[in-house]
Amino acid sequence: MKKFSFLDDYSEGCHPSILEALVETNMSQQTAYGQDEYSDHARALIQKQLGDASSEIFFVSGGTLANLIIIASLLRSHEAVISVRTGHIASRETGAIEAVGHKIITVDTADGKLTPDDIETVLAENAHAPHMAKPRLVYISNATETGRIYLKSELETLSETCRKHDLLFLLDGARLGAALTSAVNDVSLADIARLTDVFWIGGTKVGALIGEAIVINRPELAVDFAFHIKQRGALLAKGRLLGIQFEELFGKNLFFTASRHANDLAEKLSKTIVDAGYALASETQTNQIFPIFPNTLIEKLEDDFRFYVWEPHDTEHSVLRLVTSWATPESQVDRFIVSL
Amino acid sequence: MKKFSFLDDYSEGCHPSILEALVETNMSQQTAYGQDEYSDHARALIQKQLGDASSEIFFVSGGTLANLIIIASLLRSHEAVISVRTGHIASRETGAIEAVGHKIITVDTADGKLTPDDIETVLAENAHAPHMAKPRLVYISNATETGRIYLKSELETLSETCRKHDLLFLLDGARLGAALTSAVNDVSLADIARLTDVFWIGGTKVGALIGEAIVINRPELAVDFAFHIKQRGALLAKGRLLGIQFEELFGKNLFFTASRHANDLAEKLSKTIVDAGYALASETQTNQIFPIFPNTLIEKLEDDFRFYVWEPHDTEHSVLRLVTSWATPESQVDRFIVSL
């Protein structure tokens, strides 16, 4: 029997209802480059979630593309980004932001979450104009790289701090589905549209084949944005591929139900692990679980499952990362539980 | 009845057998980032077509990404590209190559095809070191933007010229399927692997949802190439999406049969147009047809069909561009013919 993978939330293809939509629409002739009917409809569906916001919406195939296009479009070359050191753009995108010309000023944090104080400190330490790059955009991820989420009050104070200092506020939503369906979440898409200047909604991790939806909440920031999508190679000839998927994600609430499925299984797994007497390296808020297991147990688990050994804990224990997804069958979670 | 579109070869989704493969493989768990079994198999299938060449193969989602990643990876910042003025990178990629730092030195041509003499002229005119960017890479497309193809002898002399002057030779194959199945073609994939340093095989225009296969024919040029794919945002989490499609294209000869279908219909359409007494602005070699029609006829055709009015010919005639594809039903061609 093949090992079941808890490695990540992108090991399978796409959610069956997305696949069905691809099949059904396949031979319809559509205008290229994102001007198709499905993309138009998908934009309208997302728009509905944003409340009053007069946002503009663009689809691209992946998260690094989203981040580099947004930042390259918004900033002048002397302007820098503020991010936690573990931020995806700072640690997992091969210098993509620097490759389009911008410095990232990083902040060390305990839990991967940025605070208003962090921003104030960066501003104070980078004020020696014109000898230092000028901080101009604040980048956060929700959920963070390690599965933590921002509460509404936290986003509000970050947003206020940004506005006070004329900083743009960008939220990377590669894991936004997981965040918004977390048991501890109190934030809506409309809140995020109100509090950020730009954010993006990850499709890949909630069941799309590819696809992220960039939402620009201030019309003046969207001017000529399409040029940047094309210039960085992200304008798909068959833009329908992105439109159809987001139509499916937001037409029938799939974005939320698929995310919640992953979170629910993570919660079940997490609780059972704790009940079995194991500690967690980090509280489970979304679909990532970081249990501390004896190395002997890990070896045994590796016979049946795939997962990351995140880091050593002590000589006899290690921290694992287990990821559940829209595609994880509850039976595999149960099978894992039995192995403990 | 909806108008049938001859606008381009990417108005539909994907070839039915590709769609079927996506359905069949959907729930299989695979390693991310292009390390999946399908991508491995697809690389092996393409490799088989290349003869002895020890090429390395990488998949990306689109043509502009392919071009900008290849060029950014291969060149130092003072090195320039030679291209015809109508080359896709020069005229239709929003300055993507310049945005990664490189000058394109353009050559005016009658038919969109580059010659060894063009290269020699560029070298002579750009020799004032270090005041001029140094020509270092020759870029051509096969088929060209206007559907013309290169014969083997032409590719051989271009290749010789490049090697003589230590120039890298890159072939953009967005329309390579159309070229290789042209009635006048005498070139194979193995020839192209032998004659170029890097080329890429377009999947999007022959029936993939997205996807181009970059083929690097000199191992030293492939060193660290994966970093560039990631840095420019082209490393798909679900790389399987590209692998599955190219597996399908090259596992059952679909790449060639789908391309030939388009070319065959173009030839039929083209011949009928000529037989009906109309001239062509350019000989039909692939799946693009450029008939010169009276404006009155064009207006009538627009009731039932979509196509580009390419350019005015005289006060009463215009040049159209008609594109056939893997998805064009012969019945629509026949319907068009009847309307003449």
Next chain:
Amino acid sequence: MKKFSFLDDYSEGCHPSILEALVETNMSQQTAYGQDEYSDHARALIQKQLGDASSEIFFVSGGTLANLIIIASLLRSHEAVISVRTGHIASRETGAIEAVGHKIITVDTADGKLTPDDIETVLAENAHAPHMAKPRLVYISNATETGRIYLKSELETLSETCRKHDLLFLLDGARLGAALTSAVNDVSLADIARLTDVFWIGGTKVGALIGEAIVINRPELAVDFAFHIKQRGALLAKGRLLGIQFEELFGKNLFFTASRHANDLAEKLSKTIVDAGYALASETQTNQIFPIFPNTLIEKLEDDFRFYVWEPHDTEHSVLRLVTSWATPESQVDRFIVSL
């Protein structure tokens, strides 16, 4: 006896009165990075020449730096520059503008001068958004690379065309001294400040060791400009070096008298050449002369003088480029004349 060089206008050090100013001010302690008293005074002196314009003035060491900093500061990455093909940024700056990310759309011209029609044509040919870089800045040189100047009426219609199409208008003044003191000139620095968005005044070619003064005529375009100067490596610790030189150039009219000296000698040389029966490849308007000489005469002249053989004219004649400067002694012109 050493050959006298008519190769260019930067073969000597600096004008004696500049040297004197460097000597006199040498041990005065000054604030660094362009905040010294000399730079302040130089800015005020230039400002006086500009009439009502509320321009901001910055000094950098050379012309390529001026061009690349201005363009990188003003444009977003999808925006392109319009220039004649012989423009310095297009033909003699090693891809500096592309290296900061911008496409240059070039126009072929007979005499190196751009016209409103050229601009209109570029706009028409580059309107396919977002697939083409967006023309956003018009670049001209006055005098041009081949010593031609723009009349006031020409600058006015170019300026109108730019404003009509929301294009920024940049004038490269590496040879501005030569232009403004040309016998056919009808333009003042105040005119240029009124008609352009940004221009720069070349110091190097009129007797400075190094130095160009960038003049930004719209305050909103000058915001954060100093960051770009620093980021591109152009912020001299001893900014005084630039300030002292421009103080000298504009404190005592030296900018104009030194330029006029060069032009006067060029006119003398030019007239004598014509009187001696030789043709010119291009009318002499500034300090560059392009006589057509028999190759036998050229060989003889090369015994005593240095100059560029610009291009072959026919099998027995070539075009020379002779350049006079602030440093050219009339005696050398006379010696050249005698050799004809």
Next chain:
Amino acid sequence: MKKFSFLDDYSEGCHPSILEALVETNMSQQTAYGQDEYSDHARALIQKQLGDASSEIFFVSGGTLANLIIIASLLRSHEAVISVRTGHIASRETGAIEAVGHKIITVDTADGKLTPDDIETVLAENAHAPHMAKPRLVYISNATETGRIYLKSELETLSETCRKHDLLFLLDGARLGAALTSAVNDVSLADIARLTDVFWIGGTKVGALIGEAIVINRPELAVDFAFHIKQRGALLAKGRLLGIQFEELFGKNLFFTASRHANDLAEKLSKTIVDAGYALASETQTNQIFPIFPNTLIEKLEDDFRFYVWEPHDTEHSVLRLVTSWATPESQVDRFIVSL
């Protein structure tokens, strides 16, 4: 009486003997762009100091230009730089390195000096290819930003670490004169040429108006370097200005004597401060002194002197930075001492 400035080592013009050389050579006609006789001679004079090394030498006007040109020339876009967080490229160059496309991976240090362990840690933490930029070049400054120097044994182990991991080793010598003439120094220019791949020798801080000499110790790294100098705007038309100054600095040992003068006065000042009962925030090794003074004393000193108040020490004391230079008269040091 005007306040005397201990703010930096670039408040005056140039060393009198450099000025004299500029005067003497002023009207000699020379080939442009660094091909003049003075530059040739200066390169030969520096070469002599380097022992057996077959280095190539290039002059540019400033330190940021030197750093950005070297790094842009040496690295591919996915390659990153390792630097201490206080390194000039990381903290004082307005994102210049990122603006040419490269990530700087920073290391926190107590004293601004990089160690082999720091390098090993960075390599271990940035090994997740291709998701992380690839560390490829190690950047250090000698002396550092805070006036500390590297001993020969330290440079040797850094060099070994670099070679072991195929990392390029770049030494920023903006303050190299101060380092090499420090009382604790045991390193020669020949040692540095042997141990680094590229380094540069600062002229500006030891008495040049402008100018740094880039020394490339491996010929293959110097290939086409001149293109990069031109492309980044650093190729001076009157390259003689740099050549003459370095000829003077290395023709008569001025580089060392001028640096030693600054260090000697710093030592005198430092010792007197310590003898007077004040502590230093950092040991004085070169021409920068960091005394901890009562705020009341600082206020008094500010009547007669200019200097940076570096940082608060406690509520009643602050750290000053005092810089001596080639131009500091001993009498001003004595006057300062008297004020304590």
